[in-house]
Amino acid sequence: MKTNGGAALIKALEMEGVETVFGLPGGAILPVYDPIIESPIRHILVRHEQGAGHMAQGYAQSTGRPGVAIVTSGPAATNIVTPLCDAYMDSIPMVVITGQVAYSAIGTDAFQEADTVGITRGVTKHNELIARAEDIPLLVRQAFHIATTGRPGPVLLDVPKNIVDPNNPDSALDWYWPTDEEVAASLPGYKPTIKGHPRKIKQAAQMIMEAERPVIYAGGGILKARAAEELRELAEMTNTPVVTTLMARGAFPDDHPLCLGMPGMHGNYTAVTSMQQCDLLIALGSRFDDRITGRLDGFAPDAKVIHADIDPAELGKVRVPEVPIVGDARLIIVGIIKELRKLQDRGTELPDITDWRSTVSGWQERYPLTYEQSEPGGLLKPQYVLEQLRERAPEDCIVASGVGQHQMWTSQYWKFRHPYTWINSGGLGTMGFAVPAAIGAKVGRPDRMVWAVDGDGCFQMTAQELVTATTERIPVKVAILNNAYLGMVRQWQEMFYEERYSEVYLSPDLPDYVKWAEAMGCLALRVESPEEVGPAIDKANAVNDRPVVLEFRTDSSEKVFPMVPSGLSNDHVMVDPSQEDPK
Amino acid sequence: MTKPTHPRHHVLSVLVQNRSGVLARVASLFARRGYNIYSLAVAPTDDESLSRITIVVDVETAPLEQVVKQLHKLINVIKISELDPLDSVERELMLLTVKAAAGKRSEILELLGLFEGNVLDVGHDEITVSMDDEPERLDDLENLLMPYGIIDVQRTGRVALPRLEHTRP
Numbered sequence: 001m002k003t004n005g006g007a008a009l010i011k012a013l014e015m016e017g018v019e020t021v022f023g024l025p026g027g028a029i030l031p032v033y034d035p036i037i038e039s040p041i042r043h044i045l046v047r048h049e050q051g052a053g054h055m056a057q058g059y060a061q062s063t064g065r066p067g068v069a070i071v072t073s074g075p076a077a078t079n080i081v082t083p084l085c086d087a088y089m090d091s092i093p094m095v096v097i098t099g100q101v102a103y104s105a106i107g108t109d110a111f112q113e114a115d116t117v118g119i120t121r122g123v124t125k126h127n128e129l130i131a132r133a134e135d136i137p138l139l140v141r142q143a144f145h146i147a148t149t150g151r152p153g154p155v156l157l158d159v160p161k162n163i164v165d166p167n168n169p170d171s172a173l174d175w176y177w178p179t180d181e182e183v184a185a186s187l188p189g190y191k192p193t194i195k196g197h198p199r200k201i202k203q204a205a206q207m208i209m210e211a212e213r214p215v216i217y218a219g220g221g222i223l224k225a226r227a228a229e230e231l232r233e234l235a236e237m238t239n240t241p242v243v244t245t246l247m248a249r250g251a252f253p254d255d256h257p258l259c260l261g262m263p264g265m266h267g268n269y270t271a272v273t274s275m276q277q278c279d280l281l282i283a284l285g286s287r288f289d290d291r292i293t294g295r296l297d298g299f300a301p302d303a304k305v306i307h308a309d310i311d312p313a314e315l316g317k318v319r320v321p322e323v324p325i326v327g328d329a330r331l332i333i334v335g336i337i338k339e340l341r342k343l344q345d346r347g348t349e350l351p352d353i354t355d356w357r358s359t360v361s362g363w364q365e366r367y368p369l370t371y372e373q374s375e376p377g378g379l380l381k382p383q384y385v386l387e388q389l390r391e392r393a394p395e396d397c398i399v400a401s402g403v404g405q406h407q408m409w410t411s412q413y414w415k416f417r418h419p420y421t422w423i424n425s426g427g428l429g430t431m432g433f434a435v436p437a438a439i440g441a442k443v444g445r446p447d448r449m450v451w452a453v454d455g456d457g458c459f460q461m462t463a464q465e466l467v468t469a470t471t472e473r474i475p476v477k478v479a480i481l482n483n484a485y486l487g488m489v490r491q492w493q494e495m496f497y498e499e500r501y502s503e504v505y506l507s508p509d510l511p512d513y514v515k516w517a518e519a520m521g522c523l524a525l526r527v528e529s530p531e532e533v534g535p536a537i538d539k540a541n542a543v544n545d546r547p548v549v550l551e552f553r554t555d556s557s558e559k560v561f562p563m564v565p566s567g568l569s570n571d572h573v574m575v576d577p578s579q580e581d582p583k
Numbered sequence: 584m585t586k587p588t589h590p591r592h593h594v595l596s597v598l599v600q601n602r603s604g605v606l607a608r609v610a611s612l613f614a615r616r617g618y619n620i621y622s623l624a625v626a627p628t629d630d631e632s633l634s635r636i637t638i639v640v641d642v643e644t645a646p647l648e649q650v651v652k653q654l655h656k657l658i659n660v661i662k663i664s665e666l667d668p669l670d671s672v673e674r675e676l677m678l679l680t681v682k683a684a685a686g687k688r689s690e691i692l693e694l695l696g697l698f699e700g701n702v703l704d705v706g707h708d709e710i711t712v713s714m715d716d717e718p719e720r721l722d723d724l725e726n727l728l729m730p731y732g733i734i735d736v737q738r739t740g741r742v743a744l745p746r747l748e749h750t751r752p
Contacts, residue, residue: 121604121607121611129603189599189659189661189662312652313655317652
């Protein structure tokens with residue numbers, strides 16, 4: 001069948017099962033947009049290309065399917081660099097298609113030309129400048145294959161205008177659709193290891209059988225591998241406590257007796273301390289991020305480490321494991337469970353870890369998450385707002401957050417019970433992530449309620465996408481915790497810069513968030529006192545025909561605790577001041 | 584027997600798909616970490632869809648292992664081997680133009696003869712020679728020609744392959 005590059009590109013997306021794309025057209029990508037009119041693919045017109053990227057991420061995180069964004073060349077491509085980098089850091093499957101000037105004009109500083117593949121080389125799993133129209137079907141298939149297999153990540157295809165413009169003879173091609181075998185043969189260097197090595201799995205099981213103080217350190221890879229059930233089985237079988245990292249919140253239910261919650265810089269005392277004091281750390285799909293380990297030479301000093309990860313480059317990158325296992329987290333867990341059963345059948349008994357469990361529950365009782373409720377007439381406590389949001393939302397509600405204090409409070413106070421209900425920017429820490437990511441999540445899961453919890457600083461970075469949400473009838477809900485500051489920066493300045501507040505004040509009243517949200521077509525309410533919190537949330541939850549924005553005026557002096565100050569080992573957890581030992 | 588050039592020098596032989604941008608991907612992994620590539624040689628293999636990149640890089644062993652793992656992650660990289668100079672055969676080509684006034688020319692030609700080099704071009708007061716050998720032998724000739732006044736040197740960077748078994752297993 002004779003076709004042209006633009007039509008072939010859209011058809012290839014359809015063949016890949018793409019139902020929704022996020023994007024914004026422009027000069028170089030115009031020929032790709034023309035066939036979208038006839039395509040069954042839903043296109044969501046964003047107001048800024050960064051929004052398209054984060055929406056694709058939110059879509060991918062909530063559905064497990066790759067997110068797709070289409071934007072034009074030059075400034076549009078540079079605008080989507082941040083989401084690419086974000087997706088790269090958090091291993092999110094995403095395919096981004098950028099327009100490019102005609103092949104012959106590349107390198108001439110043509111209008112809206114940028115070296116997109118050069119700029120995005122370091123922030124994508126792979127990228128390609130498509131030279132010929134006939135390469136389009138194969139390269140699209142490769143892109144989806146690479147984005148979704150192995151360690152997932154973003155792939156970018158840069159598409160020169162001449163190969164997609166039907167008026168240009170360069171765009172002519174005979175349609176074809178490569179088979180799986182042809183795709184594999186075209187990528188001789190790409191063979192992710194999926195099955196864990198049996199000997200390593202055996203060693204891991206043996207080590208678990210010998211551990212007296214084990215902890216499972218579950219990372220985002222559990223969710224990527226869709227291994228939440230298997231994780232639960234392993235934990236319950238071995239009675240091993242589980243910490244879930246910022247990227248893994250929801251991978252293990254927070255109300256499970258074995259769940260210790262989030263570890264790391266703002267993790268709760270028990271999660272941090274049990275990792276510190278364990279004798280076996282079972283790292284599954286986690287990567288020993290610096291926000292988890294604190295000062296490395298003091299991290300989990302007595303622990304032997306089993307490290308299972310699909311990316312061989314993660315093994316030994318930060319901490320050299322006793323047992324490295326490359327492969328898919330789900331298959332590895334299944335393998336370990338099988339080996340443990342075999343050992344049990346041969347009469348080996350799982351060690352008695354009652355003492356360890358009671359030590360851990362002692363910490364849990366002594367150091368729960370805590371905050372002080374505000375004085376009458378005082379500003380709201382952000383933790384209280386989050387407790388109310390959680391309590392009044394359905395159990396399977398999806399929550400997205402931006403980056404900063406509100407993100408940490410959301411991770412701490414939202415009790416996660418299901419996988420794929422938490423969407424945030426973990427590795428890159430991109431302010432402004434929440435609103436577009438929530439929109440993408442709601443598009444992917446229209447059956448679910450979706451809240452974005454945002455800071456006032458973050459909200460100002462990407463709020464314009466609420467126009468997209470209103471126009472496209474995507475009824476997300478946004479809670480702004482307005483403390484009039486770049487709160488996390490303020491916290492560091494208070495604690496580590498002698499209260500010298502340099503350039504962190506934002507004002508509670510400017511902009512007027514209610515008017516702004518209303519101007520974007522949202523229902524908007526300002527909430528100032530504790531008794532208004534519940535009713536306002538209930539009102540927001542009842543609205544399903546347009547986006548809602550609730551602005552909560554919160555106490556700017558509130559800090560995120562616990563905290564391990566940067567540069568110290570995890571032995572130095574600063575707990576909430578009310579929990580400090582009397583001196 | 585070849586002596587290692589420098590204790591921190593490592594020779595990597597990287598087999599890649601012969602596609603545009605591959606060299607930039609490989610090079611930028613080193614650049615990102617601030618590692619200097621000492622020399623680099625790239626050419627297609629007997630299979631034209633593949634190229635072999637020989638990189639000599641100046642880096643400690645431990646960080647190099649991490650870079651090698653990252654190189655493996657590049658989609659277009661097929662195989663990477665680190666070549667121990669003691670277990671590989673190496674060659675490099677050098678072109679060199681040196682001042683050669685009438686009285687000095689025969690001395691230079693004598694030296695060149697000892698190193699089994701060739702004369703490529705002869706000018707009034709200059710001579711351009713070539714030599715291909717182990718990189719360290721090129722260094723030797725270059726050093727010996729230094730006093731005559733070297734005008735230009737162009738070297739290709741080393742290419743290498745693993746040494747073969749010499750005894751039947």
